[in-house]
Amino acid sequence: MTTIDPWGAVKIDNYSKLFDEFGISRFDELLVKIKNPHRYMRRNVIFGHRSYESVLDAMLSGKPFAAMSGFMPSGQVHLGHKMVMEEIIWHQQQGGDAFLAIADMEAHSVRGKSWKECDTLGKDYILSAFALGFEPGEHGHIYFQSKSAQVKDLSFELGIKTNFSELSAIYGFNGETNIAHMVSAVTQSADILQPQLKEFGGPKPVVIPVGADQDPHIRLTRGLADKMNMFHVFPGPPRHPNFKGMINIYSKSPTSDTMKTENEFNILKNRLLQEKIVSKAGIKFDDTEDSMNCYTGHIEIACIKSSPEELLPKVQESTRAVALELGGYAFMPPASTYHKFMTGLYGGKMSSSVPDSFIGLTEEPQAGAKKVMHAMTGGRVTLQEQQKLGGEPEKCSVYELLLFHLVDDDNELVEVYKDCEGGTRVCGNCKKYAAGLMEEFLRCHQKKRELAKEKLAGLGF
Ligand code: SF4
Numbered sequence: 001m002t003t004i005d006p007w008g009a010v011k012i013d014n015y016s017k018l019f020d021e022f023g024i025s026r027f028d029e030l031l032v033k034i035k036n037p038h039r040y041m042r043r044n045v046i047f048g049h050r051s052y053e054s055v056l057d058a059m060l061s062g063k064p065f066a067a068m069s070g071f072m073p074s075g076q077v078h079l080g081h082k083m084v085m086e087e088i089i090w091h092q093q094q095g096g097d098a099f100l101a102i103a104d105m106e107a108h109s110v111r112g113k114s115w116k117e118c119d120t121l122g123k124d125y126i127l128s129a130f131a132l133g134f135e136p137g138e139h140g141h142i143y144f145q146s147k148s149a150q151v152k153d154l155s156f157e158l159g160i161k162t163n164f165s166e167l168s169a170i171y172g173f174n175g176e177t178n179i180a181h182m183v184s185a186v187t188q189s190a191d192i193l194q195p196q197l198k199e200f201g202g203p204k205p206v207v208i209p210v211g212a213d214q215d216p217h218i219r220l221t222r223g224l225a226d227k228m229n230m231f232h233v234f235p236g237p238p239r240h241p242n243f244k245g246m247i248n249i250y251s252k253s254p255t256s257d258t259m260k261t262e263n264e265f266n267i268l269k270n271r272l273l274q275e276k277i278v279s280k281a282g283i284k285f286d287d288t289e290d291s292m293n294c295y296t297g298h299i300e301i302a303c304i305k306s307s308p309e310e311l312l313p314k315v316q317e318s319t320r321a322v323a324l325e326l327g328g329y330a331f332m333p334p335a336s337t338y339h340k341f342m343t344g345l346y347g348g349k350m351s352s353s354v355p356d357s358f359i360g361l362t363e364e365p366q367a368g369a370k371k372v373m374h375a376m377t378g379g380r381v382t383l384q385e386q387q388k389l390g391g392e393p394e395k396c397s398v399y400e401l402l403l404f405h406l407v408d409d410d411n412e413l414v415e416v417y418k419d420c421e422g423g424t425r426v427c428g429n430c431k432k433y434a435a436g437l438m439e440e441f442l443r444c445h446q447k448k449r450e451l452a453k454e455k456l457a458g459l460g461f
Contacts, residue, residue, distance in 0.1 A: 018212055022219075024048040024338060030056060038090040040083065040339055042410065043403060046209070048338040050218060054205035055335050059094050064204045066195040067091035068099035070145075070188060073121035074111040075352035076360040077128045079405060080342050087209035087337065089133045096207075097200065098140045100129055101191040105145040109180035115146070123456060128361045130452035131445050141200070142459060145187055150197060155183065155190035161227040162186055162220075170216045189221040192334050193228075203320050207335045215338065222333040230264065230328035231319045235308040245308035247315050249299040268322045269299060342404060345375040345397050362449070365442035369435035372398060378420070379427035390423040398427070398434045406437040 018024045027049050031037060033056055040046045058065035067088045071081060085100075092098035102125060104118035113121070126142055136142055145151055167173050167182055195206045208218060226232065236246040251264060269292070290311065291302045303311055320330035344350045344357030351357050359368045378396030380386040393399040399420065407413050419425035 018048060018215070018338070022215060024050060024212075024215065025052075027052070027337065033060070035060075036094070038087065039408065039410070040087065040404075043413075044340075045083075045404060046087070046337050046339045048212070049336060050222070051205075051333060051335040052207060052337055053335075054332065055091075055096075055207045058205045059096065062095070064097070064201055065091075065095075066097040066099060066200075066204060066206045067209065068101070068192060068195055068206060069209055070101035070103040070106075070191050071122075071125045072103040072107045072111070073118050073125060074107045074113055075121070076355075076358075076362060077121075077125045078350075078352070078358040078360045079401075080350055080358065081125065082128070082132065082361060083339060083342070083404065084209055085129045085132050085134065087339070089129070091207060092135060092140060093133070096139075097195060098134060099191075099195050100126070100134065100140075100142045101148075101151070102126070102142070102144045103184070103188065103191070105180075105187050106184040108146075109178065109184045118144075118146075119461070123461065124362060126456055126459075126461075127449040127452050128445070130455050131361075131448035136455060136459060141195075144461065145184075145191065147461075148194075150199060151187060151190045151194055154194060154197070155187040158186050158189050158193075158224050158228070159183070161224055162189075166220065170220055185217075185220075188217060189224050192218075192221045193225060193329075193331055196329070196331050198324065202324060203330045203332050205332055205335055207337060209337045209339065211341050212338045213341075215336070218334065218336045225329075225331035225333050228329045228331055230323040230326060230330070231268065233312070233316050233319050235312055239302070242304060244303045244306070247301040247303065247308055247311055249301075249315070249319060251298075264322075264326060265299060267326065268319065343397055343400060345371055347376045347397070359438065359442075361442070361445055363442060365439040365446070368442045369439040372401065372435040372438050373431050375401070375431070377427045377431065383426060386426060387423040391420040391425065391427065393417050393420045396420070398431055401434055401438065406434060406441065 019026060025048060027041065027046050028044065030049070030052060031041060034041060038046075055065050055067075057063075069084050069088050071077075071084070088098050088100060102118070102122035104113075104115070104122055107113040107118050107121075108115060122144055129142070130136070134140055134142075143151070164173065164182070167185055168177075171185060173182060192206070192208055194200065196203045208214075210218065230251060232250045234248055236248050238245050249268065290304050290306050293300050293302075301311065301315065320332075323330040342350045342358075344354065345359070346357060348357070356371070359371055363371075375397045377398050378392035378394065380389055380391065393416070399416070402416060403413060407416070416425065416430070420430070
């Protein structure tokens with residue numbers, strides 16, 4: 001019996017290295033907890049994540065969370081960008097704050113785009129985000145990097161914690177790399193951490209939807225989030241047979257002033273011991289329950305009654321609150337989701353520098369449809385072969401368009417897959433169908449872009 005795998009175009013086997021070597025977790029394991037999963041989640045297009053549980057927990061319990069992504073305005077906005085925009089918008093619709101950065105500093109320093117071009121292209125991205133459903137306002141933030149003092153200030157601070165060796169290991173920078181390029185790399189980390197600044201409500205889980213190639217950047221930013229923090233809380237093995245475990249709080253004070261560190265610890269200890277905070281966190285410290293000792297630069301909590309897993313989030317929350325009171329950042333490590341790349345219309349990778357490899361969201365609808373008609377399929381050489389052997393949807397860029405963008409109904413997609421594999425669907429008709437859907441989508445999207453111009457004007461860029 002043939003196994004029906006309608007998401008076959010999204011084989012994740014090639015990504016298994018990411019799971020094994022880089023500690024990216026499988027996304028499908030979380031799916032059962034998500035109430036209204038986006039079609040990229042249902043269809044395995046989003047295949048991996050880092051600490052997305054934190055975002056999901058906040059989403060399910062009505063606590064604050066955010067989603068953010070940046071777009072470099074160096075070329076036409078296309079279907080690849082649409083994927084990321086849709087993921088941000090979905091999170092906004094689930095109650096999160098949405099952040100959309102136009103990475104004009106990067107486009108200017110790395111791609112040599114003039115500020116004027118960055119402005120024009122950046123606005124094009126924003127119009128498409130609006131047309132796809134992004135809602136600006138209290139819970140929808142859009143900005144150009146070059147115009148955000150907060151992002152620039154934060155990137156300067158992050159720069160203190162980043163060195164050339166780290167950046168060259170991640171981005172291959174060398175002696176020829178200009179300084180502005182390096183600044184733009186740190187600015188991206190500032191974009192990612194900005195939603196956690198107090199101006200936006202303080203520390204919270206934030207998800208960054210990215211392609212797998214962006215993971216080094218996520219790792220850099222998660223490391224920076226940790227380096228910027230005043231206190232570091234983590235569990236440890238029990239030091240006594242009666243203990244269930246330990247929770248350690250260390251300080252890496254932004255200053256090397258020992259007295260300041262000690263004072264911070266005294267404040268933290270007092271704070272943790274204050275009745276109202278303790279009861280709020282549900283922690284009781286005495287000899288029969290959990291106990292706490294404070295040393296220079298180190299607080300140690302022995303978990304006697306409570307389990308470390310139970311205590312850890314409560315201690316983390318209290319510690320974050322103290323760090324904020326002391327003027328620290330208390331960043332949570334940003335979460336990420338990883339989606340599969342779209343392949344180019346003629347095979348290979350979709351690339352902004354190869355216009356025929358992608359369909360632009362501002363492209364003339366008929367021209368977009370024509371590109372679909374010329375796209376690479378997973379069909380056989382002759383009709384007879386197709387009928388006998390069936391097509392190969394997992395190798396077909398037309399099927400990928402249906403799967404990623406053009407068909408909302410999962411059942412319909414299952415039928416397409418089945419018919420293709422069974423040889424009853426022929427490529428000519430299938431392409432015509434997809435081309436019609438693409439033309440319709442582009443026409444409708446472009447109408448919405450026109451209507452969104454008023455919203456854009458309202459942003460005052
Ligand atoms: S029938 Fe459709 S899905 Fe199947 S290979 Fe041809 S174009 Fe692709």
